[in-house]
Amino acid sequence: MLSSIDSFQTASQLQVGDTTYGYYSLKEGELGQMAEVARLPVSIKVLLENLLRYEDGETCSRDDVLALVKSRGRAAEHEISYHPARVLMQDFTGVPAVVDLAAMRNALLARGADPQRINPLSPVDLVIDHSVTIDRFGTPTAFQDNVDIEMQRNLERYQFLKWGQGAFDNFRVVPPGTGICHQVNLEYLAKSVWTEQRDDQYLAYPDTLVGTDSHTTMINALGVLGWGVGGIEAEAAMLGQPVSMLIPDVVGFELSGTLQEGITATDLVLRVVQMLREHGVVGKFVEFYGDGLNQLPIADRATIANMAPEYGATCGFFPIDAQTINYLRLSGRDEQTLALVESYCKAQGMWRDEQYQTPEFAASLTLDLSSVEPSLAGPKRPQDRVAVKDLKSSIDAFVELAGKRDQLDTEYPLEGSDEGMHHGDVVIAAITSCTNTSNPAVMLGAGLLARKAVAKGMKVKPWVKTSLAPGSRVVTEYLNKSGVQQDLDTLGFNLVGYGCTTCIGNSGPLADPVENAIKQNDLIVSSVLSGNRNFEGRIHPLVRANWLASPPLVVAYGLAGTTRIDLSKDPLGNGADGKPVYLKDIWPSNAEINDLVRQIDNEMFRREYGSVFDGDARWRQIDSGSGSTYAFPADSTYIQQPPFFDAAYAGKVEDIRGAAILALLGDSVTTDHISPAGAIPKESPAAQYLRSRGVEQQDFNSYGSRRGNHEVMMRGTFGNIRIRNEMTPQIEGGYTRKRGETEPRFIYDVAMDYQAEQIPSVVIAGKEYGTGSSRDWAAKGTLLLGVKAVIVESFERIHRSNLVGMGVLPLQFTEGEDRNSLGLTGDEQVDILGLDAGLKPKQTFKAIIHYADGKEREIELLSRLDTQVEVKYYQAGGVLNFVLERLSKTT
Template sequence: MYQQMLCTANGPVTINSLQAFGQSGAVNVNDLPYTIRILLESLMRNQSRLGLTKEDLIRVASGLSSNEPVEIPFLPTRVIMQDASGVPALVDLVSLRQRLMEEGIDPNHVNPVIPVDLVIDHSVQVDDYGTASAFTNNLHKEYERNQERYEFLKWAQQSFTGFRVVPPASGIIHQVNLECLTKVVQVTTQDHGRMAHPEMVIGTDSHTTMVNALGVLGWGVGGIEAEAAMLGLPVSISIPEVVGVEITGQLNEGVTATDVALTITQLLRKHNVVGKFVEFFGPGLKGLSLPDRATISNMAPEYGATCGFFPVDEETLKFLRMTGKRDDEVELVERYCKAQGLFHFSDSNKKGPSYSNFITFDLQTVEASVSGPRRPQDRMQISAVRESFPKSLSRSSNGMNTQSTPLKDGSIVIAAITSCTNTANPYNMIGAGLLAKKAVEYGLTVPKTIQTSLAPGSRAVTAYLQKAGLLPYLEKLGFYHAGYGCAVCVGNSGKLGEEAEKAIQEHELTVAAVLSGNRNFEGRIHALVKANYLVSPPLVIAFAIAGTMDIDMACEPLSQTSSGKDIYLKDIWPSSEEISSLVDSTITSDVYREAYENVFEGDERWRSLKYDAQPIFRWDDQSTYFKASPFFKVGPQEQQPGDIHQARVLLMVGDSITTDHISPVGHIPYESTAGQYLVEQNVEPANFNSYGSRRGNHEVLVRGTFAHPRLKNKLIDRTGGYTLYVPSGEEMDVYSASRRYQQEHTPLIILAGKDYGMGSARDWAAKGTYLLGVKAVIAESFERIHRSNLAMMGIIPLQFMPGENDESLKLTGLETYSIIGLNEPLSPLQKVRVEAIKANGSRISFQTVLRLDTMMEIELYLKQGVFQSILGHWKEKKSLTS
């Protein structure tokens, strides 16, 4: 009804005209936030498939002004995954094929119905560093450790249609997505010709939001949700509040995009944008390059938003040209977005969209920033770093100060230029290179006790740093190229120097890491490093030169020259003009075209990988990397949906429990439950690899669930993956306690504080919780992705009423719990009663909010989760065609 023709350089295309819909008198489309306009176009395009009426579309378009939550089906046009989260999703699809074959259904029918890209970037570790051979050696070890996983991915690439793999040593998922894979506007062939529409991307990594900088609506989901979308099931969302952030002013000299992103993260956390859309607009956008915007959008999970969206404008078109997109592709984006009212004119005097909430952010207020030592939102000026350092964590203040290992509290042991958050920003990277050049010219050095690494997010970065003549200066300070991947940002830090590790352990030192990453949760970067700080790439180098966090860089020297002259930060900090001039002269479209010319082919090692070209993957019973998914079977831990009685508390935790706490990343300790399982499988400790690399084996991951060494469980007086088996009062590891409870058919719950599940979009945080036998999580508040993952696994998320928590209700975690009200017909966000019975028979009764936020989530719960729902869907299809 609202379709129109749009003329392009490649001929006419059909569009679902938002303007025609608005002119029909239904709604003023120009009042809608850009993100809602994109959702509305998707519903118009899929109206027939979804069975929607015009009234449904009007209800969605006017949903922001309604007091009632409006639930809509969201159909992405593409899914993007990285290897750590993508492998378990593929294991589930392979297991589904096998399960369907047992039911007499052709397994070849199980294929993604929308394009899926997987980028291998989470496996490289910084084993070698500070040498010219670091990249080659780390890549060799990566293939050596992960050959079985890579053969599986090579098999999947050949077995599944519509599935592409970007091989190792190509780049980081979100940077590759930004610079290469994303088109902004897609053209697909429909029954009646070619149709143009916006890209809408979901990814199995929370920082998928980086693509929002291009005007593409997308966000991170758990692998569970992505699997459903890949199989054609719509993702159900409630139209969120949209917070408008007006950008004004311009940046001061010496301020980086990282400083802006960290400041915005702190600001929006205080404004509580969790689960909301954030849109940036205003005159200040003119002063933010698209890579600057990408740094801000990438951090959306850190400020809690579903997305951090920048509408398409002239800067978007400039970036598309710079990264090598064809003229006709750029022209399509411009014509389509202008025709649809999706193009932002910063100089326009027209009235802008109507937002649920409105915030003004003045770029001129931003100053050099550092976030840490445990959370991205804990931002401070560089002058406050010394005061922030957690000296109280150490029992020793003297440290060790020998000639070979001069370490003490506050010493930096890891300095990493890492993470697509910042390596996708040429201004940050060129700035770091220029700072390194000035430092080397002064004769400054970095202490040998620091693990220094450069992990570019794409081959384009090394190409333009080399072209600019800056790589030799970075290398002179120890920042040799260590690999194309997330590396230190996801905890793949490898080992520190032997003497450094010995000193830290023997003297119980509180040492630090500085990285240009997006997360600094405790224990994430390295098990021996208690304090982690996020800074811009130039500041990574500056802190590395200083060698300590015990410094006020605003007024104290970083180091001295050989002649004893004090050198301050301002002496080596490059000017904005220097940076911009070098960016303009070195970064051209040819740099990006050459970097991505053969991005799907890989090197000789990738091309030579062997695989069995069969529709059903042949599981190796001896494999410790892959086992068939347990989620398509109904096991003994299953129970019918309904009220829960006589449940015990498996864990009682506080605020800011992250998905890292729930499902750790990094190396697998020998003494851990997962480590001991691998020993039993005759795996040598040297070959344990990381938790991320073993996500295709549920036996390892369930034993690693809640095994974080810094986890604090209120049921016991020790840290780590331990709990109390309440009936006997014994302390034991979480996995063993859960097994005992499950053998006794005792349902389990978790009690938690605020922001439960913040951090990575890690489906195993929910999958592992499910396999431990947990039926419900009661928390003060949930982060969006983890709450959704729990719901999709059939685990009930319950939220304490405002002002209530375990302390106010005087809960000890030793009670038995009943959850009442789940037998009745359920509705989103209804009240559910919880009864806790103490050992003496006294009762505590309290209300909670059922955080199944949509009817689709309720339906999934009633079907015992998404996996049983998918299996039931295929069985139903078979019965209809029989």
């Protein structure tokens, strides 16, 4: 039986082959009589079905359904509850999530309750894809060597995850060396229409999810509604808590025409990112439509959907159509699933074909695909698109901005080479990231370009670190079948691992001569990667300019060895015959690429995913232990029991008085700035902690791999080497001043001083605070440093939610006020009043700024507790304490 109270009488049946499915129809019952339903964006129809299926009169009510229908694709100040069908995790965010669940079980046991009340109620898949680092490259054994190092470094973490797989229900782990979570999701896990058996009947409904990685949106290409959340929200969803949200704006994005010869999906998405960032879509849905979709394959759509975080949207959604069915069949899904997807979507008005009516949108943009030109993005933000022809002038300007104009043409010696290095040289050329490795056209295009370059006798420059990290084993299979992997190997683009690698900051070390040349001459060098993120300090600490590009362009710039080049007219270099070789000479045609793409068949997918959860012999041999609760080892430097469920972090809402300003930050502070994922600097507080525990520098691993240990992560909070605190303008990195002092000190050390003195603290920043990855430790670390409130001009969606989820108050300056207009220096004290007078969503609080000279200024701050559910989470000390308290009282 269907379980909703179904006040709109929409319960229906759908016959597909020999199987009957129950479903909640958008066309039947009272709902079917509402004219607005037909013209709703498809993404909103998915939310509408979700409300119908969970209508219980409390968390989902009849009024919620009506409010969503009447919104007609426009934002409304009405809170709804979204229940995703499943949760997707990667290991960097998955490990701390499982740590939290294990700690919650221990906390329940301590309270005399059954610890197994902490169990995922929805299916959870965790894909280990963030841990492999490129320590070895450019050799036939690079993959095996890197896997060996990965297993050695991360054994404690992998033992813990295997314990979790056995201890928790509905929890599966995809072992390391398999692929990137988003590509595995696209190629295998997603179904577009989900099913479950309830009593004696199958129930069909849209496949939906949340993921602990912001690029969860890649699955929107298959018509699956999902987006990235912090690990905190994901844990709540796993435990049955709905995702609370306000009805969003839906921005339509019309695509017309076709891409020109030689233009890639990467070029297209960089244009889309630029357009949508300029329009402004933070917190909004984007839904794509138009005749341009007719010939746009799912792989290209996935490239666009993947980068929704880069254009700032909650999701970048593509309705299901014939192209979706073609891809599901190609990737090995069974015929019953294909028939169900098509029948269900047609029955629900969610199918895009020639009868498809353009929905009503809050706003709409249009792009003619034929206008897209070859592009990169950088040097430090993915929305800063640069045409290939303009890259030389862009990097020159970047170098000049660093005060090195007179050094642009200076050559610096490189030990062991006849060639010297220059500013702007490419030291990392990485084919990496789910964004592009999910797309056979650009991957095979890179291989064909390599083949043509090899035929002309070209080689990659000696200072370039090359790598190829596919998003799944299927990519390796079709690269080998086509023969182009051999050509990539010849240029040094050997397989280094299946994982995020360079895009997540696991680029590994540069060769010693290259590193020495950069350090000794303060060279401003570049990386070119086929990724989605190029924020400061993310890719490699010595690489200041980072450029996102298509895989073929990655190979091209690796051959050129520099970004100070206009590939539209300058030669890449010389061939074996001494003659110049231009990009146009080796760029593959669309016909050549398509000939190879047609060689891909569904047997490749079925073969590679047939044993996706098995892992290799080393994974199978890992001893994970057993038991429903986890005994956290006291001597582990990877996994420690976190303090979030101690009494000190339980809900206690009171006014904030006399708060010190811990950091005063500018615009576009990313979660990478707040909680870096990459290398642990050798003199940082985190390094000092690890050394005190007997860990040598070569074994530090990365911040991302240490996310199961709060002692490391709180010391790394605000520890990015490129973060700029306006309180310490003379020094870059994680430094601040204690109030009344002049000398810079590590932010962690000052924060500990304030906590010892029982002085609360706040962080103040500018616009777009929390841009980037859905990094729960950016919020967790903020909490553990004693920060009570974060006050900014505007928040990025996920980080604001994460702060709420950890019980940190997100506040926003009202219009006309900011840190500059207030003349803040960091020496002020801040009072935030009215918190103990009863909370409600989006209220304003009085704040008093006490200046060092004795003056005071009163302002208003907008609370970004956006919904009533978020108010409850904040009052409880965060969502996890809210859930724990509820479960501990359950009989």
